Amino acid sequence: MSNGLINWFRYASPQSFYPLAGKMIPWFWALAALFTGVGLWISFFVAPTDAVQGEGYRIIFIHVPASWMSMFIYCVMAGWAAIGLALNTRLSGMMATALAPTGALMAFLSLWTGALWGKPMWGTWWVWDARLTSELILFFLYIGFIALQAAIDDPRRADKAGAILALVGVVNIPIIYFSVKWWNTLHQGASVSLNKSPSMAQTMLWGMLVMALAFWMYAIAIALMRARAIMLEREAHTEWVRSLPEVTGGSAR
Amino acid sequence: MKARQKRIALILGGLATLGVAAALVLNALNSNIALYVTPSEVAEGKAPKEKAFRVGGMVKEGSIRRDNLTVHFVVTDTAKDIPVAYTGILPDLFKEGKGAVVQGKLGSDGLFTATEVLAKHDENYMPPAAQHAVDQAQKAQKSLKP
Numbered sequence: 562m563s564n565g566l567i568n569w570f571r572y573a574s575p576q577s578f579y580p581l582a583g584k585m586i587p588w589f590w591a592l593a594a595l596f597t598g599v600g601l602w603i604s605f606f607v608a609p610t611d612a613v614q615g616e617g618y619r620i621i622f623i624h625v626p627a628s629w630m631s632m633f634i635y636c637v638m639a640g641w642a643a644i645g646l647a648l649n650t651r652l653s654g655m656m657a658t659a660l661a662p663t664g665a666l667m668a669f670l671s672l673w674t675g676a677l678w679g680k681p682m683w684g685t686w687w688v689w690d691a692r693l694t695s696e697l698i699l700f701f702l703y704i705g706f707i708a709l710q711a712a713i714d715d716p717r718r719a720d721k722a723g724a725i726l727a728l729v730g731v732v733n734i735p736i737i738y739f740s741v742k743w744w745n746t747l748h749q750g751a752s753v754s755l756n757k758s759p760s761m762a763q764t765m766l767w768g769m770l771v772m773a774l775a776f777w778m779y780a781i782a783i784a785l786m787r788a789r790a791i792m793l794e795r796e797a798h799t800e801w802v803r804s805l806p807e808v809t810g811g812s813a814r
Numbered sequence: 815m816k817a818r819q820k821r822i823a824l825i826l827g828g829l830a831t832l833g834v835a836a837a838l839v840l841n842a843l844n845s846n847i848a849l850y851v852t853p854s855e856v857a858e859g860k861a862p863k864e865k866a867f868r869v870g871g872m873v874k875e876g877s878i879r880r881d882n883l884t885v886h887f888v889v890t891d892t893a894k895d896i897p898v899a900y901t902g903i904l905p906d907l908f909k910e911g912k913g914a915v916v917q918g919k920l921g922s923d924g925l926f927t928a929t930e931v932l933a934k935h936d937e938n939y940m941p942p943a944a945q946h947a948v949d950q951a952q953k954a955q956k957s958l959k960p
Contacts, residue, residue: 612945613935621939623839647822684905684932690849728829732836743840745848745870747915752937761939 563677596775641723654720
């Protein structure tokens with residue numbers, strides 16, 4: 562028990578997390594490639610045509626995983642932000658900063674693929690219903706987080722300001738998720754949720770879940786890479802960074 | 815340790831306050847957040863008068879009638895009906911018995927003149943064969959009932 566705790570705190574310091582992340586990144590990239598391959602294969606060749614929407618529904622295999630990730634990454638980011646505020650750890654701020662661009666990308670993908678899907682099916686690119694609007698706010702929250710952190714020079718203060726913004730914005734997540742239940746929206750309800758069986762054909766569901774896994778692996782890999790870059794930048798003055806083989810190896814400086 | 819617990823309490827307290835505030839605001843804005851009103855709400859006089867608004871519901875079975883470029887149909891929530899006239903291109907998924915959201919103005923004669931018609935689809939995805947089986951089963955069930 563105490564051993565487990567000690568291990569966790571050991572990896573909470575950038576110095577020991579940096580090499581660990583470096584070892585994990587190739588694995589997550591490999592898994593991302595594998596799941597993307599399998600997921601796209603199911604999406605295009607195994608999953609049947611939809612009775613109502615024909616082949617056009619296949620954009621769901623990008624749209625839904627991207628939307629899930631955009632919400633989930635925000636929760637993780639806010640979680641790191643809360644830990645950073647409460648415990649004053651260095652790593653948590655770096656992780657939150659590293660996650661934000663990927664979250665913004667996911668929110669953008671969700672809105673973009675949604676527009677592409679909405680035009681042929683609903684008859685409009687965009688409508689100001691609660692689901693679409695709250696997802697757009699999520700995208701703005703990510704952009705705001707990135708901009709706010711970039712505007713403050715001192716990383717510790719940037720982390721703190723960003724953390725407060727991230728925590729305030731977390732109130733938007735349940736609004737996105739439940740918007741289709743609480744209000745009249747053009748967007749349909751959830752096909753997959755915890756309290757009922759999924760309302761889609763088995764192979765369609767598999768395609769979506771495998772694609773979601775692929776998005777997870779990609780998000781973890783890219784966030785860890787970004788976190789490593791942030792660590793090097795912020796800790797450039799420290800002994801452990803200066804003695805890293807990739808630094809002493811004689812590249813820059 | 816004491817300061818840390820204080821910060822955690824502050825964060826949790828702040829989040830709770832924010833949650834309550836958001837809930838109150840959303841509750842107050844409830845009618846403005848809804849994308850459309852139902853035909854029943856229109857009948858109760860909840861729709862804005864002399865202003866454009868959206869009505870949502872099912873396109874009533876057997877109600878679509880084409881008159882040159884104008885399409886007439888009825889939007890229903892099974893309790894109340896609203897007759898709609900629309901001139902323009904309909905989305906592919908617009909069908910009788912399926913959901914639709916129409917935007918426009920309600921005339922004094924009770925006819926809703928739409929400027930935009932959107933199709934609303936549900937969250938069910940299935941291959942055509944399965945859909946066919948579901949339709950057959952529903953038909954069989956209907957014919958069983960007197």
